[in-house]
Structure formats: C-alpha cells, structure tokens
Amino acid sequence: MDTESEDGFLQPKIHPLTLFSATKSQNRLLYACAPMVRYSKLAFRQTVHHFGTDLCWTPMMLAKEFNRSRFARDSDLTMSTPTPRTPTDAGVSESGAHGRGIGEVPTIAQFGASQPLELSRAASLAAPYVNGVDLNCGCPQSWACAEKLGAALMERREVVRDMVVETRSRLQRDGWAVDLANYTPSTDFAGRGRSVSVKIRVHSDLRRTMDFITTVLGDEHNRNIDWLTIHPRTRSTPSSIPINLEALEILTSTFGTKLPILVSGDVFTLSTLPYTSHLLDPQPTFTTTNSDNNNEDLSKSHLPHLAGLMSARALLANPALFGGHDSCPWEAVDVFMSNVARAPLPLKLSVHHLTEMCGPGFGPDRNAALLTKKERLRLTEMGNWVDVIDYMDEIRSQRGEKGGIVRVV
Ligand SMILES: Cc1cc2nc3c(=O)[nH]c(=O)nc-3n(C[C@H](O)[C@H](O)[C@H](O)COP(=O)(O)O)c2cc1C
Incomplete structure (x- = not known):
C-alpha cells in the first residue's frame, strides 16, 4: 500500500452501512463507482467522489x-491520507454532494479469490486502509474462470459463503467491528467498522441466483454480507445487451428488504434509467441512448427496494454523472488532472481517461463531446504531460472556455 503516512490510515472510517442509511434518509439512492480493472484508481476515485459519488x-x-507480495500491495492499492474533515467528507452532503474537497474517499477493496483463507488474509491486510472488502463473483474472463475466480464462483455458492464467513471472523479477530446481529442505523462502531460484500452476476435460471443469494446471505438477522451488488447479466451476456430488468425486479423485491442492494449495469445518466424508485428525484424520463433497447416494455419497472446505483463505463466517460451532469463538464477534466498531479497515474492511462471524458459519453446528447474525434486522436499522440496540458489549454481558450489544470493546481 502506497502510504503518505501510516498514521493517517488509523483514523476512524465511516462504516458503509452508515452511508446507505444516510442516503436513504436524504431520500435518494446511494451512488457508487464500480470496480474497474486499470481505471478505478485513486485519482479517478477522488474525482468521482468530488462530484457526488458516495462509495468507490x-x-x-x-x-x-496481494497476500504474497508487498510490491503487489503497494502497486495495487493506493490510498490517500485524509485531509481535515469537512461537513461533506462523509459522503452525505445535503445536496447530493456536488463539489466536495479532497476528503477521504470511502473505499471498498475488491478482491478476486477462490478460497476462504486467501480472501480473509487479504481482507486482514487491507482493513486498516479501506472501509470494507468485496468479493468479485462476476468477472467473466476465461483466465479468471479457469482459476475458479470471478463468475466461476456463481457455480460455487457454498464456497462463497465460506469465504465471507471466514473473512468476517478474521476481521473480528483482528479487532474490526463486523457484527451485524445488533446493528442499527445509529450503531457507532467508533470508526472500526468494516464491511464484507459480494458483487454478482445472475444465472439464466433465476432460481439458481435466488439459491445463491440465500446461501451467501445466511441468517438475515445476523447476515454474512453487509450488502450485495447485482450486475443483472449472465456470465455470457455482452455489455451491449441491456440489463435484465425482470431479474432485477424479482431479486430486489425478494432480498431488498433483507439487505441493501446496489445495481451495476447501464447506469448511464440519472435521467435515463430504465426503472423508477421513490428514491429517484426527478424521475427518469425513460429515453435511452440505445435504439435497440428491448427494455422499453418494462421501462416502468418500479424498484422500491433498490438501495443504490453503481456505474462503470458511464462514470469513466463522465465522472460528474452523480453530480447530476448528463455529459462531462470541463470542470471534471480539471478536477481529474489536478488529482493526477497529486496521485500520479501513468501518462498513457491518464490520457486514456481524458479521451473517455472528452468523448461522446453515454448521455442523451450525442454531440456533447468536449473534443472532436480528431482532437482526441491528437491527444493520444502526446508523449509528456506538458504537451497534454498545453494542448488542452489551447483548445479551451480557442473555445472561449475558462479554467485549466494550471489554475486548479
Ligand atoms: C474497464 C472495466 C473494468 C472492469 N473491472 C471490473 C472489476 O475489476 N471488478 C468487477 O467486479 N467488475 C469489473 N467490471 C464490470 C463493472 O464493474 C460493471 O459491473 C459492468 O461494467 C456493468 O456496468 P456499466 O454498464 O456501468 O459499465 C469492469 C468493467 C469495465 C468496463
């Protein structure tokens, strides 16, 4: 773990369930940034948090x-030391939290694991630095499934249950508060509470998903997981096919009263979600960017027991999505670049982020791109940061735009 100061991490951390309760009491869904291999690194997490994402x-x-090598830990998990807390740092600002400073970002460490000991050890090593740990049961890639990781775990529900049970008891032995038997929204874990969660896909036979969740959840009054993230696609469904709304409706109505459920998949903008919730205000307009979207018939799905929204691709293209922006504003580019200056990323990776943010994105306005295709291509040819910054500033001044990285840093 790349640390600026070890002591900084020993400060109390907010329990993620407190965030779920807080957003519910604010009459809104919780907003989450999805795990994304290569992309959901510190500078990006800080950027989306700045624009209203509650949990990353x-x-x-x-x-x-992670368990075997300190170098793996240092390169895979980079956290920042907290700066002095502001009233909005807990991720629960009144307004839906637009424009936060660089406070501590509530962060979940996601692991790929196939055995209880493996996951519990990794959780124990990560616990001082993060708010919770999550098990990936959704990665469909063949190398992961060959290692019995990711989506392969959807066929091994008892193993998943054993992994989360072992992880909970290891964290408890280490002195972290994980007891849900007596948990209420006002429970104060004195900053030592840590969560254990899983992120799943669905089976084509939904009864198997119901069995999976029932097994992993355990006793609902002292459950094995704090919450569940559902990506309502099967292991073989490509991401170009819309999420399975019917499955989502059934799963949230069956389990959403027992534990908080986040949906991952097709959260493109807050105004174009294909379902409604009393926690969504204003209600989505039901227009989608996908003309083949065969969810139209089901577009009025009401999900009263959905607790939150997790976005991956659309947040990459527009880190300000949860701040209510349908397309990426220049301000998000500035915030990202100033975060990269503090928590560096490789140049090529940063430029890739910029081309995503400056592209057409997933919002309803296909002409909202900040840069033309040609300009984005030019950006990918830049060999150093100075050229990148100069080029972005040049384009912005041509367009009469104020701002820029130099002014933000
Ligand atoms: C570039 C990329 C990397 C991803 N990496 C992970 C990962 O590390 N763990 C995981 O559980 N899901 C991963 N996913 C899946 C997303 O978390 C998410 O479930 C999926 O993309 C659907 O959400 P979306 O429609 O908002 O993109 C990744 C997705 C993308 C696009």
Whole structure:
C-alpha cells in the first residue's frame, strides 16, 4: 500500500452501512463507482467522489498476489491520507454532494479469490486502509474462470459463503467491528467498522441466483454480507445487451428488504434509467441512448427496494454523472488532472481517461463531446504531460472556455 503516512490510515472510517442509511434518509439512492480493472484508481476515485459519488471500489486485486507480495500491495492499492474533515467528507452532503474537497474517499477493496483463507488474509491486510472488502463473483474472463475466480464462483455458492464467513471472523479477530446481529442505523462502531460484500452476476435460471443469494446471505438477522451488488447479466451476456430488468425486479423485491442492494449495469445518466424508485428525484424520463433497447416494455419497472446505483463505463466517460451532469463538464477534466498531479497515474492511462471524458459519453446528447474525434486522436499522440496540458489549454481558450489544470493546481 502506497502510504503518505501510516498514521493517517488509523483514523476512524465511516462504516458503509452508515452511508446507505444516510442516503436513504436524504431520500435518494446511494451512488457508487464500480470496480474497474486499470481505471478505478485513486485519482479517478477522488474525482468521482468530488462530484457526488458516495462509495468507490478499487479495481479487482488478486488476493493470492496481494497476500504474497508487498510490491503487489503497494502497486495495487493506493490510498490517500485524509485531509481535515469537512461537513461533506462523509459522503452525505445535503445536496447530493456536488463539489466536495479532497476528503477521504470511502473505499471498498475488491478482491478476486477462490478460497476462504486467501480472501480473509487479504481482507486482514487491507482493513486498516479501506472501509470494507468485496468479493468479485462476476468477472467473466476465461483466465479468471479457469482459476475458479470471478463468475466461476456463481457455480460455487457454498464456497462463497465460506469465504465471507471466514473473512468476517478474521476481521473480528483482528479487532474490526463486523457484527451485524445488533446493528442499527445509529450503531457507532467508533470508526472500526468494516464491511464484507459480494458483487454478482445472475444465472439464466433465476432460481439458481435466488439459491445463491440465500446461501451467501445466511441468517438475515445476523447476515454474512453487509450488502450485495447485482450486475443483472449472465456470465455470457455482452455489455451491449441491456440489463435484465425482470431479474432485477424479482431479486430486489425478494432480498431488498433483507439487505441493501446496489445495481451495476447501464447506469448511464440519472435521467435515463430504465426503472423508477421513490428514491429517484426527478424521475427518469425513460429515453435511452440505445435504439435497440428491448427494455422499453418494462421501462416502468418500479424498484422500491433498490438501495443504490453503481456505474462503470458511464462514470469513466463522465465522472460528474452523480453530480447530476448528463455529459462531462470541463470542470471534471480539471478536477481529474489536478488529482493526477497529486496521485500520479501513468501518462498513457491518464490520457486514456481524458479521451473517455472528452468523448461522446453515454448521455442523451450525442454531440456533447468536449473534443472532436480528431482532437482526441491528437491527444493520444502526446508523449509528456506538458504537451497534454498545453494542448488542452489551447483548445479551451480557442473555445472561449475558462479554467485549466494550471489554475486548479
Ligand atoms: C474497464 C472495466 C473494468 C472492469 N473491472 C471490473 C472489476 O475489476 N471488478 C468487477 O467486479 N467488475 C469489473 N467490471 C464490470 C463493472 O464493474 C460493471 O459491473 C459492468 O461494467 C456493468 O456496468 P456499466 O454498464 O456501468 O459499465 C469492469 C468493467 C469495465 C468496463
């Protein structure tokens, strides 16, 4: 773990369930940044948090490597030391939290693991630095499934249950508060509470998903997981096919009263979600960017027991999505670049982020791109940061735009 000061991490951390309760009491859904291999790194997490994302996932880290090597830990998990707290740092600002400073970002460390000991050890090593740990049961890639990781775990529900049970008891032995038997929204874990959660896909036979969740959840009054993230696609459904709304409706109505459920998949803008919730205000308009979207018939799905929204691709393109922006504003580019200056990323990776943010994105306005295709291509040819910054500033001044990285840093 790349640390600026070890002591900084020993400060109390907010329990993620407190965030779920807080957003519910604010009459809104919780907003989450999905785990994204390569992309959901510190500077990006800080950027989306600045624009209203409540809870951020790290990219999936392989528990085996994380446990075995300090170098793997240092390169995979980078956290910042907290700066003095502001009233909005807890991620629960009144307004939906637009424009936060660089406070501590509530962060979930996601692991790929296939055995209880592997996950529990990784959780124990990560716990001082993060707010919770999550198990990836959704990665469909063949190498992961060959290692019995990711989506392969959807066929091994008892193993997943054993992994989360072992992880909970390891964290408890280490002195972290994980007891949900007596948990209420006002429970104060004195900053030592840590969560254990899983992120799943669905089966084509939904009864198997119901069995999976029932097994992993355990006793609902003293459950094995704090919450569940559902990506309502099967292991073989490409991400170009819309999420399975019917499955989501059934799963949230069956389990959403027992534990908080986040949906991952097709959260493109807050105004174009294909479902409604009393926690969504204003209600989505039901227009989608996908003309083949066969969810139209089901577009009025009402999900009263959904607790939150997790976005991956659309947040990459527009880190300000949860701040209510349908397309990426220049301000998000500035915030990202100033975060990269403090928490560096490789140049090529940063430029990739910039081309995503300056592209057409996933909002309803296909002409909202900040840069033309040609300009984005030019950006990918830049060999150093000075050229990148100069080029962005030049384009902005041509457009009469104020701002820029130099002014933000
Ligand atoms: C570049 C990329 C990397 C991803 N990496 C992970 C990962 O590390 N762990 C995981 O559980 N899901 C991962 N996913 C899946 C996303 O978390 C999410 O479930 C999926 O993309 C659907 O959400 P979206 O429609 O908002 O993109 C990744 C997705 C993308 C696009």
